[in-house]
Amino acid sequence: MADRKMxxxxxxxxxxxxxxxxxxxxxxxxxxxxxSAGETNVDIPMFFANFDQFMKIFDQMxxxxxxxxxxxxxxxxxxxKMAVIGTTIGALVAAPYAFxxxxxxxxxxxxxxxxxxxxxxxxxxxxxxxxxxxxAVVGIGPVAGIITLAIFTxxxxxxxxxxxxxxxxxxxxxALTASGANKWEIVRYAVIPQxxxxxxSYFLYAFEIxxxxxxxxxxxxxxxIGVFLQQALGQFRYDRVSIMVLVIFAVVLVIDYVSxxxxxxxx
Amino acid sequence: MDATNKKLPPRERKNxxxxxxxxxxxxxxxxxxxxxxxxxxxxxxxGQIGGSIMSGIFHPDWAYVYRGDGEDLVSTLxxxxxxxxxxxxxxxxxxxxxxxxxxxxxxxxWLVTRSGKxxxxxxxxxxxxxxxxxxxxxxxxxxxxxxxxxxxxSVGMLAKLFSExxxxxxxxxxxxxxxxxxxxxxxxxxxxxxxxxxxxISNTLYRFELAIRSxxxxxxxxxxxIGTPLIFAxxxxxxxxxxxxxxxxxxxxxxxxxxxxxxxxxxx
Amino acid sequence: MAEQQVPxxxxxxxxxxxxxxxxxxxxxxxxxxxxxxxLKIYPGEFVVVIGLSGAGKSTLMxxxxxxxxxxxxxxxxxxxxxxxxxxxxxLEIRRGIGMIFQNFNLVKRASxxxxxxxxxxxxxxxxxxIFGLFSPEDKQRAYESLQRVDLGDKVYARADELSGGxxxxxxxARALTQDPQIILADEPVASLDPQTxxxxxxxxxxxxxxxxxTVLINLHSVDLAKEYGSRIVGIRAGEKVFDGPVATADDxxxxxIYSGKDTEKEGA
Numbered sequence: 001m002a003d004r005k006m007x008x009x010x011x012x013x014x015x016x017x018x019x020x021x022x023x024x025x026x027x028x029x030x031x032x033x034x035x036s037a038g039e040t041n042v043d044i045p046m047f048f049a050n051f052d053q054f055m056k057i058f059d060q061m062x063x064x065x066x067x068x069x070x071x072x073x074x075x076x077x078x079x080x081k082m083a084v085i086g087t088t089i090g091a092l093v094a095a096p097y098a099f100x101x102x103x104x105x106x107x108x109x110x111x112x113x114x115x116x117x118x119x120x121x122x123x124x125x126x127x128x129x130x131x132x133x134x135x136a137v138v139g140i141g142p143v144a145g146i147i148t149l150a151i152f153t154x155x156x157x158x159x160x161x162x163x164x165x166x167x168x169x170x171x172x173x174x175a176l177t178a179s180g181a182n183k184w185e186i187v188r189y190a191v192i193p194q195x196x197x198x199x200x201s202y203f204l205y206a207f208e209i210x211x212x213x214x215x216x217x218x219x220x221x222x223x224x225i226g227v228f229l230q231q232a233l234g235q236f237r238y239d240r241v242s243i244m245v246l247v248i249f250a251v252v253l254v255i256d257y258v259s260x261x262x263x264x265x266x267x
Numbered sequence: 268m269d270a271t272n273k274k275l276p277p278r279e280r281k282n283x284x285x286x287x288x289x290x291x292x293x294x295x296x297x298x299x300x301x302x303x304x305x306x307x308x309x310x311x312x313x314g315q316i317g318g319s320i321m322s323g324i325f326h327p328d329w330a331y332v333y334r335g336d337g338e339d340l341v342s343t344l345x346x347x348x349x350x351x352x353x354x355x356x357x358x359x360x361x362x363x364x365x366x367x368x369x370x371x372x373x374x375x376x377w378l379v380t381r382s383g384k385x386x387x388x389x390x391x392x393x394x395x396x397x398x399x400x401x402x403x404x405x406x407x408x409x410x411x412x413x414x415x416x417x418x419x420x421s422v423g424m425l426a427k428l429f430s431e432x433x434x435x436x437x438x439x440x441x442x443x444x445x446x447x448x449x450x451x452x453x454x455x456x457x458x459x460x461x462x463x464x465x466x467x468i469s470n471t472l473y474r475f476e477l478a479i480r481s482x483x484x485x486x487x488x489x490x491x492x493i494g495t496p497l498i499f500a501x502x503x504x505x506x507x508x509x510x511x512x513x514x515x516x517x518x519x520x521x522x523x524x525x526x527x528x529x530x531x532x533x534x535x
Numbered sequence: 536m537a538e539q540q541v542p543x544x545x546x547x548x549x550x551x552x553x554x555x556x557x558x559x560x561x562x563x564x565x566x567x568x569x570x571x572x573x574l575k576i577y578p579g580e581f582v583v584v585i586g587l588s589g590a591g592k593s594t595l596m597x598x599x600x601x602x603x604x605x606x607x608x609x610x611x612x613x614x615x616x617x618x619x620x621x622x623x624x625x626l627e628i629r630r631g632i633g634m635i636f637q638n639f640n641l642v643k644r645a646s647x648x649x650x651x652x653x654x655x656x657x658x659x660x661x662x663x664x665i666f667g668l669f670s671p672e673d674k675q676r677a678y679e680s681l682q683r684v685d686l687g688d689k690v691y692a693r694a695d696e697l698s699g700g701x702x703x704x705x706x707x708a709r710a711l712t713q714d715p716q717i718i719l720a721d722e723p724v725a726s727l728d729p730q731t732x733x734x735x736x737x738x739x740x741x742x743x744x745x746x747x748x749t750v751l752i753n754l755h756s757v758d759l760a761k762e763y764g765s766r767i768v769g770i771r772a773g774e775k776v777f778d779g780p781v782a783t784a785d786d787x788x789x790x791x792i793y794s795g796k797d798t799e800k801e802g803a
Contacts (some may be wrong), residue, residue, distance in 0.1 A: 297775075337568055431550060438640050439636060439639075439640035440640050440641060440642045440643075442602060442636070443634065443640040443641075443653065443706070443709070444653055444656055445602060445629070446600050446629060446632070446633075446634040446719075447629065447630060447633070447634075447653060447654050447655075447656050447657050447659060447709075447710075447713050448626040448628075448629035448630030448656060448657025448658075448713075449626070449653070449656040450626065450629065450661050452661045452664070452665070453656045453664045456664045456665050456667070457642070457653050457656060457664060457667075458642055458653070461642045461644065461645045461649070462643070462644065464640055465644055469591060535655055
């Protein structure tokens with residue numbers, strides 16, 4: 001039973017310890033917002049004053065030029081092919097690379113460190129800038145787009161995949177090591193069976209992202225529907241722009257759905 | 268042990284057809300893409316240009332780093348960060364109502380949630396570059412157009428993340444406020460928001476990391492930031508200028524990812 | 536210890552503080568929650584509800600403060616019908632009833648003080664809660680409640696830094712801060728280990744004896760029910776099958792309460 005009396009509450013509430021951290025973060029946030037707003041000349045009233053300009057374009061987009069649809073089918077298919085090829089190449093290079101940067105496979109910290117550094121640098125460069133660069137190197141056309149998507153995929157799948165490899169169950173590796181397996185046998189029988197389904201899943205995930213990305217790569221000349229998008233924008237043909245936006249949206253929805261179902265079946 | 272003279276029983280086959288079909292589908296997709304593709308046409312002097320770019324990257328134009336004219340590397344990088352920062356901030360505010368619209372909580376009618384989620388998908392898919400050009404029409408070719416493009420486009424993803432945070436909310440704390448005689452608004456202020464806030468800040472920071480990359484691109488169409496000098500340098504074939512700009516972008520993105528990532532780790 | 540008026544269950548002359556009058560509850564999906572429950576609980580009692588999981592113990596608790604609405608019948612709190620209460624009156628009745636939950640229902644990332652203060656929510660207009668404006672007197676009151684459960688030193692700690700037992704005592708302090716006449720405890724020790732279970736149960740017992748607050752609690756463990764309760768109510772499949780002083784609940788009665796088709800047999 002209740003053997004002790006309730007503590008008699010007499011003390012007054014002590015002062016709250018001052019939250020320096022919160023104060024500093026708040027001040028930094030406000031300073032950051034004010035500075036950014038000044039730096040970029042944010043002028044919300046001006047935006048609303050000119051909102052009719054924005055709405056004019058929007059109005060034009062609301063009455064799409066349906067006759068243009070047949071012209072965008074071919075570049076759209078080219079776009080999807082670019083995405084498939086880029087994703088495939090990128091993912092195929094990323095898979096072995098991911099093993100090389102996994103610390104539970106390669107014990108040499110120096111090797112994993114350098115290779116990871118390269119992977120991280122690749123991941124920092126935005127896709128459209130890479131595309132602009134490769135257009136300058138290999139010329140206008142889908143090849144620049146494919147190279148861009150391959151490199152982009154390499155960075156994304158490489159990181160996701162090595163994180164999957166590093167979080168596998170170490171038990172089977174230990175068991176195989178104990179029974180005298182060499183490095184290759186360990187990877188083949190203890191690691192790959194655990195991560196192969198992840199790889200397929202990441203491949204499809206990267207494909208989804210690449211389909212979205214590939215639609216604008218043409219803007220800088222890297223092939224696909226983006227080329228037509230750039231033309232229409234240059235000619236202020238917003239009725240055609242909206243057709244392309246709609247078609248892209250439809251394709252993205254379909255591909256996301258198909259990819260999701262495929263992943264569910266394969267996982 | 269028992270006598271082990273039984274034969275290995277045949278493997279029990281469950282229905283593996285969907286799996287085979289899915290594999291066949293993926294394989295067919297890849298073959299289709301490779302077969303129909305026109306020959307890999309590459310400019311004859313690609314190797315030479317590639318060489319000049321590499322040499323440009325290894326011999327960057329250090330003089331461009333700071334010139335004090337507002338067009339140099341440091342100024343445009345800072346402008347890029349500013350575009351991403353204020354753009355993400357605006358989008359976080361705009362995202363809140365959208366998130367409550369799209370969140371699938373038990374009080375909600377399914378059509379409300381569905382339509383909200385559909386709208387967010389549409390916003391996510393709308394190409395950011397097109398959006399930037401539309402805003403340039405409205406406010407002129409400036410960093411402000413970039414801010415608006417980032418701010419609007421980010422809503423698609425941020426509101427989706429927010430709505431997921433709302434869906435995963437544990438409503439126990441809200442129940443205790445109700446049981447103490449609180450109104451619906453009290454529940455929101457005392458239970459929902461305090462539980463949600465760290466999650467929302469973390470999502471916003473993550474989106475900020477992506478916005479930095481967007482803001483680096485938007486300069487291509489004239490919406491401010493590092494993209495403009497980069498595209499100029501590429502078309503002028505000033506490879507050492509390109510080199511220093513790429514270096515700047517890599518350092519900026521790495522730093523922002525690192526800082527934002529460590530704040531996010533502390534929050535959760 | 537208790538030489539004063541713990542009103543024994545034998546015909547108390549007072550008015551009941553909780554009264555169930557032919558209460559039934561059917562869930563939207565057709566499941567039966569409660570079936571014609573009649574129950575009178577008098578001020579100062581320590582009533583333990585026992586029964587199998589899914590027998591309706593939680594539903595019974597939650598209908599007292601109308602976290603769940605009942606389908607028919609009437610429930611009166613201190614002579615006022617909570618079933619018929621609307622708007623402000625409902626909130627006022629609720630604020631006189633503290634509640635403790637199995638999962639503590641704290642805002643994990645807020646301070647202990649904040650959590651305890653939410654017990655006062657029913658005493659404030661909503662606009663004050665939007666800004667979190669609690670008076671200094673209420674902060675002091677919250678601190679005093681914390682001292683009652685020996686957690687005065689944790690007042691500014693974050694709730695998730697505390698152990699499970701400590702968190703449950705914070706939620707007891709939260710209920711106390713409400714200044715209630717009744718405390719409802721819905722499986723308060725189900726997720727605690729035996730040591731902390733004892734601590735929490737002792738606190739509840741002392742609140743009952745020293746502050747004269749009526750306690751209605753449901754428990755899995757028959758041993759705890761017999762040790763701490765003054766009266767036991769047995770629920771089986773939504774029906775009240777036993778109601779009497781602890782002394783009269785012998786083994787046969789207990790196994791009668793726990794008999795039935797339900798296989799999820801728990802407790803002692």
